[in-house]
Amino acid sequence: MQKTIIKNAHVISPSVDLEGATIVIEGKKIKSVGKKAVVAKPGDIVVDVKGQYVMPGFIDVHTHGANTYDFCDADPKAIFELAKGKLEEGVTSFLPTTLTVSNEELKVAAKNAKAYAEAGMPYSKVPGIHLEGPFINVKCCGAQNPAYVRKPSVKEVKEIAKIYPVKAISYAPETEGGAKFAKDMLKMGVVPSCGHTGAKLADLMPAYKNGLRHMTHFCNQMTPLHHREIGMVGAGFLIEDLNTEVICDKIHLCPDMLKLIFTRRSLAHIQMITDSLRCSHCKDGYAFTMGGLEVKLEKGEARLVKGGNLAGSTLWMGMGLKNVHDVTGIPLKDLVRTTSWNQAIELGCGDTLGKVEKGFTADLVVINPKSWKPSAVFVDGSQRI
Numbered sequence: 001m002q003k004t005i006i007k008n009a010h011v012i013s014p015s016v017d018l019e020g021a022t023i024v025i026e027g028k029k030i031k032s033v034g035k036k037a038v039v040a041k042p043g044d045i046v047v048d049v050k051g052q053y054v055m056p057g058f059i060d061v062h063t064h065g066a067n068t069y070d071f072c073d074a075d076p077k078a079i080f081e082l083a084k085g086k087l088e089e090g091v092t093s094f095l096p097t098t099l100t101v102s103n104e105e106l107k108v109a110a111k112n113a114k115a116y117a118e119a120g121m122p123y124s125k126v127p128g129i130h131l132e133g134p135f136i137n138v139k140c141c142g143a144q145n146p147a148y149v150r151k152p153s154v155k156e157v158k159e160i161a162k163i164y165p166v167k168a169i170s171y172a173p174e175t176e177g178g179a180k181f182a183k184d185m186l187k188m189g190v191v192p193s194c195g196h197t198g199a200k201l202a203d204l205m206p207a208y209k210n211g212l213r214h215m216t217h218f219c220n221q222m223t224p225l226h227h228r229e230i231g232m233v234g235a236g237f238l239i240e241d242l243n244t245e246v247i248c249d250k251i252h253l254c255p256d257m258l259k260l261i262f263t264r265r266s267l268a269h270i271q272m273i274t275d276s277l278r279c280s281h282c283k284d285g286y287a288f289t290m291g292g293l294e295v296k297l298e299k300g301e302a303r304l305v306k307g308g309n310l311a312g313s314t315l316w317m318g319m320g321l322k323n324v325h326d327v328t329g330i331p332l333k334d335l336v337r338t339t340s341w342n343q344a345i346e347l348g349c350g351d352t353l354g355k356v357e358k359g360f361t362a363d364l365v366v367i368n369p370k371s372w373k374p375s376a377v378f379v380d381g382s383q384r385i
């Protein structure tokens with residue numbers, strides 16, 4: 001069988017930091033990783049990465065758009081452009097994320113994801129979708145349109161999941177039926193996530209007891225920590241096994257907050273996300289509407305024109321990793337689980353995805369240590385960039 005041999009790799013994988021390594025890929029899988037030189041046979045593909053980092057392909061569980069397209073656009077091309085943008089960022093799997101929009105628009109997005117899967121997912125892979133809303137707290141909308149907020153409905157999620165798998169849903173656990181909703185979602189294989197929420201700690205606990213273990217963009221659009229009511233930010237610090245999404249662009253959270261999170265919380269329960277919008281990969285000045293609200297990109301920050309709320313990011317996963325590494329000094333081999341493996345574990349594929357190890361799927365990103373941008377990306381063993 002033809003092999004792909006990646007040589008001169010600086011492998012960064014959970015608990016592994018190995019320079020001068022050779023990675024052998026056979027089919028879709030990693031066959032070996034080690035210091036020993038491997039002799040190529042005729043027909044084998046040899047890629048010399050010249051000492052660059054080779055990491056597990058990033059998994060972004062929360063991303064809305066890129067390249068001027070949003071997953072919620074009715075245009076079937078949107079998911080293709082988003083997946084293309086994600087691949088350029090070194091993301092090998094992602095959950096395209098919907099906005100708080102109408103039921104019809106959510107179904108169209110799911111249909112477009114299905115069409116992308118039927119086309120063979122030519123760019124980054126889409127194992128399912130993430131619904132951000134519409135069952136959120138109307139007082140914590142951020143950049144979500146309050147006009148479309150509604151009460152939790154299992155039926156609505158079921159209908160969407162029939163079209164394409166729903167893997168995660170961000171909702172406010174304090175809403176009517178919020179605790180039972182967590183249980184219902186888990187039964188359907190959907191990760192229930194606490195987000196856009198005004199919950200107090202006591203409001204979260206019934207949903208936590210029912211299995212909720214995920215927090216949407218930790219600290220953003222949730223109750224802050226107060227010394228007489230620790231809110232959702234306090235809950236994230238108090239409860240170790242809550243998997244907290246973190247936007248590591250140093251804008252959504254200041255560098256000190258990133259340091260606080262990454263040095264005080266268990267790294268096993270942090271997931272870097274981009275929460276990227278359609279303005280990701282675009283230039284300053286680009287303006288657009290999101291769920292009917294006007295947004296403008298200025299100095300790399302996407303904010304609502306009215307009120308100035310942050311609307312999401314233009315972050316690339318590799319840059320997020322660099323930011324946290326710079327701010328905390330935590331070794332990359334410890335941090336790297338927060339860009340893929342933790343996500344893979346929660347999605348139920350932690351034994352095949354998220355590590356550069358023998359037997360794992362060869363989803364890999366080669367990162368240039370100077371620019372922190374990907375110079376090559378492998379999906380299912382084939383080089384796509």
Ligand SMILES: [Zn+2]
Nearest residue numbers: 097132275312
């Ligand atoms: Zn979002």
